[in-house]
Amino acid sequence: MPDHKPSKSKIEESPIAEVFEGRHPSAAEKDWAENVLAPALEKSPERPIGAPTGTNLDEDGHARFTTISGVPVRRLYTSADLPEDWSYEKYLGYPGQPPFTRGIHATGYRGKMFTMRQFSGFASPEETNQRYKYLLKSGGSGLSVAFDLPTLMGYDSDHPASEGEVGKCGVAIDSLEDVEILFGGIDLEKTTVSMTINSPASVLWAMYLVVAENQGADWQKISGTIQNDILKEYIAQKEYIYPPAASMRLVIDTFEFGSKFTPRFNTISISGYHIREAGSTALQELAFTLYDGVEYVEWAQRRGLDVDEFGPRLSFFFNAHNDFFEEIAKYRAARKVWYRVMKERFRAKNERSTLLRFHTQTAGVSLPAQQPLNNIARVAIQAMGAVLGGTQSLHTDAYDEALALPTEDAARIALRTQQIIAYESGVTQTTDPLGGSYFLENLTLKLEEGAADYFEKLDAMGGMVKAIERGYPQKEIAEASYQYQRAVEAKEKIIVGVNDFSVDEDPHHILYIDDTVERHQTAKLKALRGRRSNDEVQRRLDALKAAAAKDPGGVNSGDISGSNTMPYLIEAVRAYATVGEICAALREVYGTYTEVSVT
Amino acid sequence: MLVFVEEFGHQDCVSFVPENAFLRVPSCPLWLNRSWMPEEKIRVLVAKPGLDGHDRGAKVIARALRDAGMEVIYTGLRQTPEMIVNAALQEDVHVIGLSILSGAHNAIVPRVLDLLKKNKMDDVLVVLGGIIPNQDIENLKHSGVAAIFLPGTAMDEIVQFIRANVKPRGVPTSS
Numbered sequence: 189m190p191d192h193k194p195s196k197s198k199i200e201e202s203p204i205a206e207v208f209e210g211r212h213p214s215a216a217e218k219d220w221a222e223n224v225l226a227p228a229l230e231k232s233p234e235r236p237i238g239a240p241t242g243t244n245l246d247e248d249g250h251a252r253f254t255t256i257s258g259v260p261v262r263r264l265y266t267s268a269d270l271p272e273d274w275s276y277e278k279y280l281g282y283p284g285q286p287p288f289t290r291g292i293h294a295t296g297y298r299g300k301m302f303t304m305r306q307f308s309g310f311a312s313p314e315e316t317n318q319r320y321k322y323l324l325k326s327g328g329s330g331l332s333v334a335f336d337l338p339t340l341m342g343y344d345s346d347h348p349a350s351e352g353e354v355g356k357c358g359v360a361i362d363s364l365e366d367v368e369i370l371f372g373g374i375d376l377e378k379t380t381v382s383m384t385i386n387s388p389a390s391v392l393w394a395m396y397l398v399v400a401e402n403q404g405a406d407w408q409k410i411s412g413t414i415q416n417d418i419l420k421e422y423i424a425q426k427e428y429i430y431p432p433a434a435s436m437r438l439v440i441d442t443f444e445f446g447s448k449f450t451p452r453f454n455t456i457s458i459s460g461y462h463i464r465e466a467g468s469t470a471l472q473e474l475a476f477t478l479y480d481g482v483e484y485v486e487w488a489q490r491r492g493l494d495v496d497e498f499g500p501r502l503s504f505f506f507n508a509h510n511d512f513f514e515e516i517a518k519y520r521a522a523r524k525v526w527y528r529v530m531k532e533r534f535r536a537k538n539e540r541s542t543l544l545r546f547h548t549q550t551a552g553v554s555l556p557a558q559q560p561l562n563n564i565a566r567v568a569i570q571a572m573g574a575v576l577g578g579t580q581s582l583h584t585d586a587y588d589e590a591l592a593l594p595t596e597d598a599a600r601i602a603l604r605t606q607q608i609i610a611y612e613s614g615v616t617q618t619t620d621p622l623g624g625s626y627f628l629e630n631l632t633l634k635l636e637e638g639a640a641d642y643f644e645k646l647d648a649m650g651g652m653v654k655a656i657e658r659g660y661p662q663k664e665i666a667e668a669s670y671q672y673q674r675a676v677e678a679k680e681k682i683i684v685g686v687n688d689f690s691v692d693e694d695p696h697h698i699l700y701i702d703d704t705v706e707r708h709q710t711a712k713l714k715a716l717r718g719r720r721s722n723d724e725v726q727r728r729l730d731a732l733k734a735a736a737a738k739d740p741g742g743v744n745s746g747d748i749s750g751s752n753t754m755p756y757l758i759e760a761v762r763a764y765a766t767v768g769e770i771c772a773a774l775r776e777v778y779g780t781y782t783e784v785s786v787t
Numbered sequence: 788m789l790v791f792v793e794e795f796g797h798q799d800c801v802s803f804v805p806e807n808a809f810l811r812v813p814s815c816p817l818w819l820n821r822s823w824m825p826e827e828k829i830r831v832l833v834a835k836p837g838l839d840g841h842d843r844g845a846k847v848i849a850r851a852l853r854d855a856g857m858e859v860i861y862t863g864l865r866q867t868p869e870m871i872v873n874a875a876l877q878e879d880v881h882v883i884g885l886s887i888l889s890g891a892h893n894a895i896v897p898r899v900l901d902l903l904k905k906n907k908m909d910d911v912l913v914v915l916g917g918i919i920p921n922q923d924i925e926n927l928k929h930s931g932v933a934a935i936f937l938p939g940t941a942m943d944e945i946v947q948f949i950r951a952n953v954k955p956r957g958v959p960t961s962s
Contacts, residue, residue, distance in 0.1 A: 337839055466842075666846050673847050687941065698921070
């Protein structure tokens with residue numbers, strides 16, 4: 189008897205099978221696959237990539253084509269890769285209109301160019317002030333403060349834990365005096381300032397508000413952003429001080445204070461940047477960041493705040509990595525998902541609450557130390573992705589990022605890269621110019637779906653704080669990061685100048701920061717403590733501790749809670765209490781956090 | 788038997804411990820480790836000193852060394868030199884891998900090396916990874932750091948370096 193087992197059809201066995209798998213190609217596409225693609229593949233097969241030790245291999249041991257996040261990529265996208273009920277109106281909509289796929293402004297960048305905001309800070313406030321003036325003179329349109337590690341961790345420059353770290357990763361700030369120096373000669377009513385500060389965010393913001401007030405600036409008019417995103421610290425960046433609940437309370441204090449007194453200031457920048465830098469995929473960056481947003485809204489609502497009061501002040505911060513289309517899809521998906529979260533989950537009525545406004549920074553993690561000038565090209569591609577994704581503001585990394593803080597030359601080239609994109613490339617003339625690309629729309633939809641899956645998991649865990657305490661996002665990121673590193677080592681992912689195309693090279697000139705900053709700051713602190721009224725400082729710190737220990741409770745719309753810490757912080761910084769003293773006072777009340785270590 | 792390498796190499800070894808305890812990453816079976824004396828696994832302390840929390844590199848390396856058959860202890864964040872050397876002593880490690888990206892290496896690394904000397908642990912191989920300016924590399928090597936791995940270094944290069952340079956216990960070193 190002959191074997192009647194049905195034989196596989198010719199197409200299933202052939203290299204063009206993927207054209208038919210899980211999609212419904214048109215007659216014309218089928219015809220193309222059979223008569224053009226199949227012969228082409230027979231004549232010259234596609235190039236194999238990677239090594240047999242790789243992470244994502246087909247049956248022949250060759251790496252599959254994937255995005256940098258490991259998402260499989262097809263060789264060609266057509267209308268067969270869009271949902272069957274696809275229509276422009278249903279899935280995309282118009283710029284400035286829900287669900288904001290194509291951007292939040294009806295006129296794209298014609299109305300308002302993205303803000304060129306270079307993250308900068310090093311050594312002493314005096315030296316950083318000079319760099320700020322240089323950046324503003326060179327055409328930068330906003331400032332972004334990088335603080336050193338002791339400031340980020342709430343220690344003064346003379347604390348033992350600060351040894352060797354003062355002024356190294358950013359500017360050292362100890363007291364109001366340093367913030368006065370930092371912004372000396374810079375008009376804070378006219379310049380928007382972003383501050384990358386998290387655990388001690390409200391302390392530094394209080395200092396900023398006092399300096400602005402002393403300059404004669406109106407709090408109702410000043411604008412800028414404090415990062416203030418503590419959740420991503422527990423997830424990725426790890427600059428936390430207090431336990432999650434206490435930290436969340438301090439964050440909600442700033443929401444409450446800001447919505448009443450500083451209506452144009454963003455009191456948070458919910459950040460995916462650091463999640464991505466810790467090695468996450470694009471999808472994890474998207475999903476964890478937006479879910480952090482959900483957590484903040486829920487905590488604020490529990491305080492009694494109206495979502496439409498603080499919703500418009502929530503801003504976001506994403507990474508711009510190497511995979512051009514995946515990144516653009518990520519920004520587009522983010523706008524759609526956030527719109528739905530605010531509209532459907534939180535019933536926001538004010539359309540401004542549903543707009544996802546975001547800052548972007550190119551991916552520091554993608555910049556190797558080898559052949560650093562190549563990083564100029566990487567940064568340009570990444571920045572172009574962010575602009576095509578509709579970012580509101582942008583930081584481009586300097587090419588020497590993996591070597592040290594940028595030299596003045598490297599910082600200038602980074603800014604010039606943005607200016608070339610804005611004024612020479614032509615991409616800013618048309619809104620969402622890649623909208624409608626089959627590939628891009630397919631990626632955008634996949635990211636939305638992937639985010640929905642993560643949202644479901646995080647909801648089931650009881651929210652982000654609970655998930656963090658279980659180590660869930662940390663574990664997901666560590667796994668992705670390791671898989672990526674293996675893909676690099678197997679040459680599935682090529683990094684030019686690192687795992688291919690390498691050369692011997694001479695050392696590059698870098699910005700070198702020595703330990704004179706530590707001595708300078710320590711001397712200033714000593715003088716300050718001798719000059720100020722230490723009794724007054726102690727009284728202010730005691731009042732702060734008393735407020736911090738009280739449950740802020742619910743408030744009526746428009747009021748702020750009697751134990752909101754912001755007014756007490758402002759009084760403490762006016763008395764020249766230092767960052768370290770204030771954070772030590774809050775440590776006494778809240779204790780400190782130690783993480784679950786995941787490798 | 789080496790057909791099982793892949794399976795064992797990729798086992799899920801995620802563990803949860805408080806920051807102030809040490810995380811012991813289980814390693815692969817002994818026989819995977821071919822160039823080292825088969826009866827003794829290379830024991831590595833991966834440490835993250837200073838205030839910085841950028842731990843992607845430290846964690847990736849911890850897993851890579853484990854997958855290469857070494858026994859890895861990851862300290863978690865914000866370890867002082869004293870804590871690191873104390874852990875190295877307690878855990879009787881052959882290698883200490885320090886990850887520093889913040890620029891604090893000149894304050895931290897010499898203290899670790901001094902403490903090792905004081906505890907007669909000069910035979911412990913100390914390697915450093917992170918963002919280290921060129922002008923500091925020679926000094927650090929001169930004071931006893933065996934190798935400095937900058938961003939972009941392949942995991943395999945680090946594994947090979949450790950295998951080639953680690954000093955066996957109880958055997959006098961030539962230097």
